[in-house]
Amino acid sequence: MSLMAKRWEELADIKRVLARRDWFPGTSGNLAIKIDDEPISFLVTASGKDKTKETNEDFLLVDSKGQPVGETHLKPSAETLLHVEIFNKTNAGCSLHVHTVDNNVISELYGDKGSITFKGQEIIKAYGLWDEDAEFTIPIIYNHAHIPTLAADFAKFVKADAGAILIRNHGITAWGRDALEAKKYLEASEFLFSYHLKLLSFKHVMV
Numbered sequence: 160m161s162l163m164a165k166r167w168e169e170l171a172d173i174k175r176v177l178a179r180r181d182w183f184p185g186t187s188g189n190l191a192i193k194i195d196d197e198p199i200s201f202l203v204t205a206s207g208k209d210k211t212k213e214t215n216e217d218f219l220l221v222d223s224k225g226q227p228v229g230e231t232h233l234k235p236s237a238e239t240l241l242h243v244e245i246f247n248k249t250n251a252g253c254s255l256h257v258h259t260v261d262n263n264v265i266s267e268l269y270g271d272k273g274s275i276t277f278k279g280q281e282i283i284k285a286y287g288l289w290d291e292d293a294e295f296t297i298p299i300i301y302n303h304a305h306i307p308t309l310a311a312d313f314a315k316f317v318k319a320d321a322g323a324i325l326i327r328n329h330g331i332t333a334w335g336r337d338a339l340e341a342k343k344y345l346e347a348s349e350f351l352f353s354y355h356l357k358l359l360s361f362k363h364v365m366v
């Protein structure tokens with residue numbers, strides 16, 4: 160099996176799992192996986208499609224600027240430039256973007272602060288943080304409609320080979336050195352968002 164076919168399958172597997180969780184409402188979300196380093200190329204989801212459906216036109220190959228490689232009628236994700244920043248600035252191999260109600264609510268609650276920090280939770284180990292007092296901070300950026308502006312803002316917080324960034328009232332992008340790590344970062348973040356919101360709602364009822 161070619162590297163491209165292997166990576167296609169990896170991304171398709173993730174897409175299938177996330178779709179079963181309803182993490183692609185209303186055609187939202189986009190996924191990317193690196194194919195080559197020099198020059199950079201990666202597979203990205205085609206724009207505007209129902210990501211719960213599986214077809215052989217789900218992904219297309221793009222270059223380091225997010226432009227399609229070769230002739231295609233497919234359009235790369237409207238948010239390809241965010242994945243471009245990740246692959247150009249780090250050694251990440253996979254980048255995942257989803258819209259969930261939980262990540263949108265958290266981004267609105269903490270948007271003015273510019274970030275949310277989690278600590279004292281076992282699942283923080285999913286971020287590779289094993290100390291008892293470890294903290295994980297997720298930046299929250301403004302949802303610029305102009306994607307190059309959004310990507311430039313986003314890029315300021317892309318500093319490591321794995322990470323996560325919330326876009327206010329939009330969604331989360333999580334990335335990692337490979338598909339497993341990106342998925343782990345995404346799932347840990349969504350777990351923490353859900354836990355945090357549930358805790359807040361119980362506290363509200365109890366006081």
Ligand SMILES: CSCCC(=O)C(=O)COP(=O)(O)O
Pocket residue numbers: 185186187188189204205206207208235236237238256
């Ligand atoms: C209906 S969602 C609006 C666009 C978006 O935020 C998204 O994640 C999906 O865009 P794409 O071009 O990747 O389909």
Ligand SMILES: [Zn+2]
Pocket residue numbers: 187188189238256258329330
């Ligand atoms: Zn989006």
